[in-house]
Amino acid sequence: xxxxxxxxxxxxxxxxxxxxxxxxxxxxxxxxxxxxxxxxxxxxxxxxxxxxxxxxxxxxxxxxxxxxxxxxxxxxxxxxxxxxxxxxxxxxxxxxxxxxxxxxxxxxxxxxxxxxxxxxxxxxxxxxxxxxxxxxxxxxxxxxxxxxxxxxxxxxxxxxxxxxxxxxxxxxxxxxxxxxxxxxxxxxxxxxxxxxxxxxxxxxxxxxxxxxxxxxxxxxxxxxxxxxxxxxxxxxxxxxxxxxxxxxxxxxxxxxxxxxxxxxxxxxxxxxxxxxxxxxxxxxxxxxxxxxxxxxxxxxxxxxxxxxxxxxxxxxxxxxxxxxxxxxxxxxxxxxxxxxx
Ligand code: MG
Numbered sequence: 001x002x003x004x005x006x007x008x009x010x011x012x013x014x015x016x017x018x019x020x021x022x023x024x025x026x027x028x029x030x031x032x033x034x035x036x037x038x039x040x041x042x043x044x045x046x047x048x049x050x051x052x053x054x055x056x057x058x059x060x061x062x063x064x065x066x067x068x069x070x071x072x073x074x075x076x077x078x079x080x081x082x083x084x085x086x087x088x089x090x091x092x093x094x095x096x097x098x099x100x101x102x103x104x105x106x107x108x109x110x111x112x113x114x115x116x117x118x119x120x121x122x123x124x125x126x127x128x129x130x131x132x133x134x135x136x137x138x139x140x141x142x143x144x145x146x147x148x149x150x151x152x153x154x155x156x157x158x159x160x161x162x163x164x165x166x167x168x169x170x171x172x173x174x175x176x177x178x179x180x181x182x183x184x185x186x187x188x189x190x191x192x193x194x195x196x197x198x199x200x201x202x203x204x205x206x207x208x209x210x211x212x213x214x215x216x217x218x219x220x221x222x223x224x225x226x227x228x229x230x231x232x233x234x235x236x237x238x239x240x241x242x243x244x245x246x247x248x249x250x251x252x253x254x255x256x257x258x259x260x261x262x263x264x265x266x267x268x269x270x271x272x273x274x275x276x277x278x279x280x281x282x283x284x285x286x287x288x289x290x291x292x293x294x295x296x297x298x299x300x301x302x303x304x305x306x307x308x309x310x311x312x313x314x315x316x317x318x319x320x321x322x323x324x325x326x327x328x329x330x331x332x333x334x335x336x337x338x339x340x341x
Pocket of ligand 1: 224227
């Protein structure tokens with residue numbers, strides 16, 4: 001007698017796993033429903049009623065095509081939780097529920113799918129969210145990168161919380177919660193096409209502990225997670241929305257030595273690299289020290305720093321460099337690292 005579920009009778013996903021019959025029922029019940037189990041998902045209803053605490057209901061959605069599917073510090077399963085949870089968190093919303101769409105390529109090893117969904121379940125548990133609805137599709141060999149995931153997130157936000165680019169003012173300070181570029185470089189090294197290896201891990205994690213901690217500050221203006229396009233992208237978004245200038249102090253921007261050396265070798269700029277567990281916050285100058293102290297007291301904010309400010313007497317995004325000079329930070333045009341999330 002083996003305790004192994006029937007699903008492992010075949011080694012790879014076949015088109016039959018998407019045909020609506022026994023094989024499809026088996027991957028849903030023995031992989032997705034087994035790992036992600038919770039009372040709402042377990043109802044197996046066509047739609048689910050979500051118990052919601054009082055507040056503003058917030059919704060976001062995100063698609064995941066990262067290659068490779070597994071990398072140091074994460075995988076597409078955990079990333080599908082963190083990416084979506086973090087867009088709620090930086091909006092000041094407590095993440096509560098996720099839906100999941102999985103597009104599985106014919107030929108994917110069933111053991112890999114099982115591992116990725118188990119990882120997703122662990123990330124969801126750690127982030128305090130439940131996956132309450134889902135759908136799976138199987139696409140023919142060559143039509144997908146092994147696995148694509150899409151998650152929609154629902155969260156709840158205090159009605160009185162006012163955050164937004166439109167709240168940013170001249171003189172506001174810019175905070176960063178930790179080192180930039182870890183995720184981008186960890187995924188890049190996992191591709192092995194450069195023959196480089198390192199012990200660098202993705203920073204992918206829920207940022208809700210960081211954002212929740214700042215929400216009580218009345219001087220908190222805006223938060224965003226530097227994912228694709230990195231810190232440079234957020235600086236440009238602030239600049240475009242406010243028509244104020246942004247000054248960043250390079251010596252204050254935390255970058256790990258391992259990230260810096262890979263960037264130097266391959267010609268990347270950490271300013272443009274994706275993070276999946278960091279937050280940029282804009283805070284009124286009289287509360288920036290309190291915000292920094294709040295973040296540094298948290299494990300994920302230990303390396304937080306004040307990295308710049310919003311100023312009216314300047315155009316564009318200016319970086320004060322390590323050497324005491326300054327240079328304009330251009331807006332990203334080419335994607336330096338595609339399929340990073
Ligand atoms: Mg975001």
